[in-house]
Amino acid sequence: MLVHLNGELVEHSRAAVSPFDRGFLFGDALYEGLRAFGHPSDPPDAPPRIIGLGLHAERLARGLAACGLDWDPALLGPLTGALLAANALRDAFVYWQVSRGTPDLSRGPARARVPAAALRPTVFGYATPLPPIDFSPAAAPPVKAAATAPDTRWSLGSIKSTSLLANVLAAIDAHHRHRADEAILLRPTPGGALVSEGTHTNVILAHADPAGPNDAADPLDARALSTPDLTAAPALEGVTLRLLHQAEPRLRARPVHAHELHSAREIILIGTTTMVTSVGVIDGRAVPEAPGPVARALRRRLLSLIAPPHPAQAVPPRLAHA
Numbered sequence: 001m002l003v004h005l006n007g008e009l010v011e012h013s014r015a016a017v018s019p020f021d022r023g024f025l026f027g028d029a030l031y032e033g034l035r036a037f038g039h040p041s042d043p044p045d046a047p048p049r050i051i052g053l054g055l056h057a058e059r060l061a062r063g064l065a066a067c068g069l070d071w072d073p074a075l076l077g078p079l080t081g082a083l084l085a086a087n088a089l090r091d092a093f094v095y096w097q098v099s100r101g102t103p104d105l106s107r108g109p110a111r112a113r114v115p116a117a118a119l120r121p122t123v124f125g126y127a128t129p130l131p132p133i134d135f136s137p138a139a140a141p142p143v144k145a146a147a148t149a150p151d152t153r154w155s156l157g158s159i160k161s162t163s164l165l166a167n168v169l170a171a172i173d174a175h176h177r178h179r180a181d182e183a184i185l186l187r188p189t190p191g192g193a194l195v196s197e198g199t200h201t202n203v204i205l206a207h208a209d210p211a212g213p214n215d216a217a218d219p220l221d222a223r224a225l226s227t228p229d230l231t232a233a234p235a236l237e238g239v240t241l242r243l244l245h246q247a248e249p250r251l252r253a254r255p256v257h258a259h260e261l262h263s264a265r266e267i268i269l270i271g272t273t274t275m276v277t278s279v280g281v282i283d284g285r286a287v288p289e290a291p292g293p294v295a296r297a298l299r300r301r302l303l304s305l306i307a308p309p310h311p312a313q314a315v316p317p318r319l320a321h322a
C-alpha cells in the first residue's frame with residue numbers, strides 16, 4: 001500500500017513518523033475520513049468521485065483555523081486523487097491526518113505543551129478498498145444494534161480531532177458489554193440528558209407526526225424528523241448530515257432528549273462509511289421500524305445527492321494524477 005507522508009507517496013512499511021510527533025504524544029492533530037466511489041454509469045477509466053469533497057475541505061479549514069495549524073485544505077482533493085491513482089483504487093475509504101508536527105528537541109522539551117517554535121505540520125494519508133456502493137433504489141439500509149453511553153467528552157465537538165479516546169472507550173464498551181455496533185452518546189445537561197451523536201456517526205430520529213397525513217405518498221411527510229442540535233450537545237457536523245440537511249428542509253435540528261430514543265419509530269445513523277443505517281435495537285429494546293420507510297427514503301436521497309446525473313463531484317483527472 002502506498003501512503004502519503006509529508007508530500008511523498010511511500011510504501012506504508014517505510015513510512016516513518018517521529019515518536020515525538022505531537023499527534024502521537026498529545027493527539028494534537030486533525031483528521032478527515034473521505035469516501036471515494038465509482039458510479040455504475042462511469043466509464044472504467046473515470047477518476048473516482050468523492051462524497052462531499054468540498055464540505056470535507058471546509059470542515060478541515062475550520063479545524064485548522066481553530067487549532068492554528070498551517071496547511072492548505074484545498075490540497076485534500078488533489079492529494080486524494082493522487083493517493084487513489086497510486087493505489088489503483090476507486091471505491092475506498094481515504095484517511096487524512098494533519099498534526100501540529102514534530103518539535104526540534106534541541107529547542108525545548110518534547111512534551112512542552114507550547115511548542116518552542118512554529119512547527120511544520122505532519123501530513124499523513126492512506127486509502128483502503130471498500131465494497132462498491134449499491135445504487136439500487138430498492139436496496140434496504142443495513143440494520144445495526146446501538147447502546148447509549150454517557151458523553152464524557154470536551155465541549156469542542158465541532159473539531160475533528162484525532163483525540164478519540166472517549167469515543168473509543170464508549171465503542172469498546174458498547175461492543176463488549178452490550179454486543180452493540182455503535183454507542184449513542186448522551187450529554188448530561190441541567191435540563192436532562194441530550195443525545196449528541198454516535199462514536200463515528202450522527203443521529204436522526206423519526207417520530208410519528210400527529211399532524212402528518214395518514215396516507216402520505218412520501219414517508220418523510222408522515223414522520224417528524226429531528227437531529228440533535230450540534231451546540232446544545234456539542235457534536236461533530238458530519239458531512240453526511242450536512243448533505244442531507246441542506247437537501248431536506250423537513251429534517252429539524254433541535255435539542256433531542258435521551259428519552260426520545262425510546263419513543264422514536266426509527267433511529268438512523270449516518271456517516272461517511274455508515275451512509276444511512278437503521279438502528280434495530282437500542283439498549284436491548286427493539287426499535288419499531290428498522291429499516292423503516294424514513295431510512296429507506298434518506299438512503300435514496302443520499303444516493304441521489306452523491307451521484308447526480310453529471311459527475312460534478314469527480315476529482316478532475318488533471319488533479320487525480322498530480
Ligand SMILES: Cc1ncc(COP(=O)(O)O)c(C=O)c1O
Nearest residue numbers: 199200201202238239240271272
Ligand atoms: C464523532 C463523529 N460524529 C459524526 C461523524 C460523521 O461524520 P461524516 O458524515 O463526516 O463521516 C463522525 C465520522 O467519523 C464522527 O467521528
